[in-house]
Amino acid sequence: MALQKQRKIIHIDCDCFFAAVEIRDKPELKGLPIAVGGAASSRGVLSTCNYEARQFGLHSAMATSEALRRCPSLVLLPHRFEAYKAASSQVHDIFQRYTDLIEPLSLDEAFLDVSDSDANQGSATITSQKIRQDIEKEVGITASAGIASNKFLAKIASDWRKPNGQFVIRPQDVNDFMLSLAVEKIPGVGKAAMKKMQALQVENCGDLQQVDLVTLESQFGKFGQRLKSLSFGRDERPVSNTRVRKSLSVEHTFQQDRFELSQSMVELTVLYAELEKRLCVFLEKKKLTPDSALTSQPRIKKLQLKLKFYDFTSTTIECQAQQLDRLLFEQLLVRAWSRTGKAIRLLGIGVAFGYSLDSFHQLPLFSNSVVTSD
Ligand code: TTP
Ligand code: MG
Numbered sequence: 001m002a003l004q005k006q007r008k009i010i011h012i013d014c015d016c017f018f019a020a021v022e023i024r025d026k027p028e029l030k031g032l033p034i035a036v037g038g039a040a041s042s043r044g045v046l047s048t049c050n051y052e053a054r055q056f057g058l059h060s061a062m063a064t065s066e067a068l069r070r071c072p073s074l075v076l077l078p079h080r081f082e083a084y085k086a087a088s089s090q091v092h093d094i095f096q097r098y099t100d101l102i103e104p105l106s107l108d109e110a111f112l113d114v115s116d117s118d119a120n121q122g123s124a125t126i127t128s129q130k131i132r133q134d135i136e137k138e139v140g141i142t143a144s145a146g147i148a149s150n151k152f153l154a155k156i157a158s159d160w161r162k163p164n165g166q167f168v169i170r171p172q173d174v175n176d177f178m179l180s181l182a183v184e185k186i187p188g189v190g191k192a193a194m195k196k197m198q199a200l201q202v203e204n205c206g207d208l209q210q211v212d213l214v215t216l217e218s219q220f221g222k223f224g225q226r227l228k229s230l231s232f233g234r235d236e237r238p239v240s241n242t243r244v245r246k247s248l249s250v251e252h253t254f255q256q257d258r259f260e261l262s263q264s265m266v267e268l269t270v271l272y273a274e275l276e277k278r279l280c281v282f283l284e285k286k287k288l289t290p291d292s293a294l295t296s297q298p299r300i301k302k303l304q305l306k307l308k309f310y311d312f313t314s315t316t317i318e319c320q321a322q323q324l325d326r327l328l329f330e331q332l333l334v335r336a337w338s339r340t341g342k343a344i345r346l347l348g349i350g351v352a353f354g355y356s357l358d359s360f361h362q363l364p365l366f367s368n369s370v371v372t373s374d
Contacts (some may be wrong), residue, residue, distance in 0.1 A: 006171060008124040009239060010112040011146045011154035012131060014091065015163035017311050019050040020141035021087050022077050033058070034075040034126035040065040047079065051163055059115055094134045098127055103239045108143075111151050113239035128166050149174070152235035152342035156185055174233040186230050188223060196220065205231040249304065249350025250274045257310040257343040261334065264344050268333055271349050272326050279324065279351065300324070301354035305332040308346035313338050324351065 018036040023029050033053035034163035038044020044064045056071035068074055071219060076170040088107040095102050106235040112131075135143045146157025150366055153169045160167035169177055182204050183189055183197050197221050202208050204253035216224030229235065233261035250271050260266045283298070303325065304318040317336040321328055337344065 007115045007149050009151055009154040010128045011158040012110055012143050013158045014108035014141055014143040016048050016050045018048045018084055021083050024140040036077050037064050040068055063249055080275050090139045091135055101239050102241055111239045125168055150235040151237055152230055153233055155235050164366050174230055178233045181205045183208055200370055205348055247352045249348055251348030253346045259343045261337055267347055297352040300351045300354055302352040303328050304350045305336055306348035307336050307344055309342040310345050
């Protein structure tokens with residue numbers, strides 16, 4: 001049996017990202033507890049806060065009113081998304097210098113696979129240090145890193161020496177590391193799962209290793225198998241730099257051209273049902289992705305319709321929308337068809353996605369500043 005090559009994965013995560021960008025641009029705030037978020041008067045919440053503010057127990061998603069109660073001297077700043085996006089793209093440009101295999105997770109976070117990199121004599125530890133130095137020098141903020149043989153371990157490791165530090169989990173140390181790792185550190189283990197863990201008297205991954213698969217599957221469903229692997233520090237997921245899906249569509253070429261609009265309307269109803277089904281499957285899969293809590297989630301941005309006519313000319317039309325809407329598609333069909341009035345050969349409908357950071361429980365704050373994948 002061929003020996004599997006040891007992978008080298010780096011997880012980089014900038015420290016208190018939005019707050020760090022603010023302090024970089026307003027150095028007089030250095031050392032003060034600061035937070036970025038919505039005003040207490042408009043029932044806002046914190047997007048993040050610096051480490052000085054965290055000493056008061058403040059954290060992301062905390063109500064601003066509560067944050068101010070705990071830390072009256074808190075400096076609260078509004079969002080400047082353009083600045084965060086600019087810093088994020090600078091950080092991602094730095095990653096590119098070291099490897100092409102990059103999986104961005106959010107504005108300030110990514111996995112890098114440096115298994116095949118010859119840079120720094122193949123030392124992922126040194127590469128990670130250099131990346132962090134570049135970020136500090138060129139972007140003016142700090143980042144922390146985790147280095148390990150898979151994504152799960154690298155992600156956990158990057159939290160270990162935060163802020164402005166890095167931590168390596170060497171292959172020979174994985175077993176010891178896992179034995180004492182608290183189960184709540186496993187991505188996907190939230191409040192509900194923790195209740196079940198407590199019932200099973202499982203506190204750390206060492207305990208979890210002892211629970212048989214049948215029990216885990218009965219308690220956690222499909223996630224049971226994955227929990228079992230993760231409890232041993234095993235994670236085979238590749239670092240994937242495939243681009244996110246920007247749209248989803250269905251189309252149908254008629255056996256005979258449709259001369260009447262009403263015939264196409266009937267077809268639209270069938271296609272609509274198909275689109276609805278495919279969309280459900282896609283969104284469901286996204287939800288089940290183990291990392292989905294960490295990545296941005298797709299939201300419908302536009303409805304799109306395409307017509308190809310008997311003479312192979314075509315036209316497309318779209319409108320803004322947040323959800324599927326059959327009436328809107330009907331209106332699009334009428335408008336697109338009235339452009340030519342020609343017999344229709346093909347009808348296609350679909351949705352375009354935008355990607356927002358709503359997985360951060362911050363929907364209202366992000367409503368004017370969707371981070372799109374376009
Ligand atoms: P994180 O990397 O989760 O947090 P952070 O960078 O602020 O702090 P840490 O040092 O622990 O990494 O998120 C990155 C940015 O995303 C964060 O600066 C602000 C935004 N964000 C929200 O808007 N709401 C949230 O609930 C979270 C967690 C993050
Ligand atoms: Mg961060």
